[in-house]
Amino acid sequence: QVRLTESGGGLVQAGDSLRLSCAASGLTFSMYAMAWFRQAPGKEDEFVTYISRIGVSSYYADSVKGRFTISRDNVENTVYLQMNSLKAEDTAVYYCAAAYRGTAQAMAQKGYNYRGQGTQVTVSS
Numbered sequence: 438q439v440r441l442t443e444s445g446g447g448l449v450q451a452g453d454s455l456r457l458s459c460a461a462s463g464l465t466f467s468m469y470a471m472a473w474f475r476q477a478p479g480k481e482d483e484f485v486t487y488i489s490r491i492g493v494s495s496y497y498a499d500s501v502k503g504r505f506t507i508s509r510d511n512v513e514n515t516v517y518l519q520m521n522s523l524k525a526e527d528t529a530v531y532y533c534a535a536a537y538r539g540t541a542q543a544m545a546q547k548g549y550n551y552r553g554q555g556t557q558v559t560v561s562s
Contacts, residue, residue, distance in 0.1 A: 439463040439551045441533050446556030451525055453560070457518040459533030459553060466514040467491065470539035472549065473507065473518045475529035475558075485531070487541040488516065496541040501527075525562040530555040 445457040459471070473485040486507040487496040495507050506519040516533055532555035536544050 439535075441535060441551055441553035443531065443533055443553045443556040446531065446558045448559045448561065449523055451523060451560055451562045453523050454519070454521045455523065455558060457520065457531055457533075457556060457558070459516045459518075461514045461516070461535060464535065464551070467511045469535040469537055469550070470541075470544060471507075471509060471516040472534045472536070472539075472544040473516075473531055474534060474547070474552075475527075475531045476555075477526075477529040480529075482547065483529070484545040484547075486518065487539075487544050489541075490538070494541070496545070520558070523558075523560045525560050528558060528560050530557050532556070 440462045442460045470490050472487040474482050475485050476482045488507045492509050504522045509516040532553045534549035534552040536549040
């Protein structure tokens with residue numbers, strides 16, 4: 438059974454940093470590209486960032502470029518999202534997703550095989 442479990446969310450102030458983690462189990466992690474999405478209250482899911490299977494390439498939404506960094510550890514089967522200079526508009530439930538041999542383009546269109554339940558990030562202004 439595939440499971441993606443996010444952690445690290447919380448309540449922070451604008452300008453603060455958070456590091457989210459997504460632990461994967463039940464799959465061959467290195468065969469899956471990973472991505473982070475977020476869903477703010479009353480809004481559609483938004484693609485945030487993507488990382489390739491071995492972490493060679495990454496891609497970011499314009500809204501987070503320069504502030505967020507995605508990384509992965511294929512030994513620990515975990516993908517991370519380092520979020521700096523947080524803004525109130527970053528408030529959302531953040532979830533990770535996995536796509537078998539996925540591409541950035543496909544994952545940005547929610548082309549993934551599995552997703553986690555999410556972790557809440559709240560940024561107060």
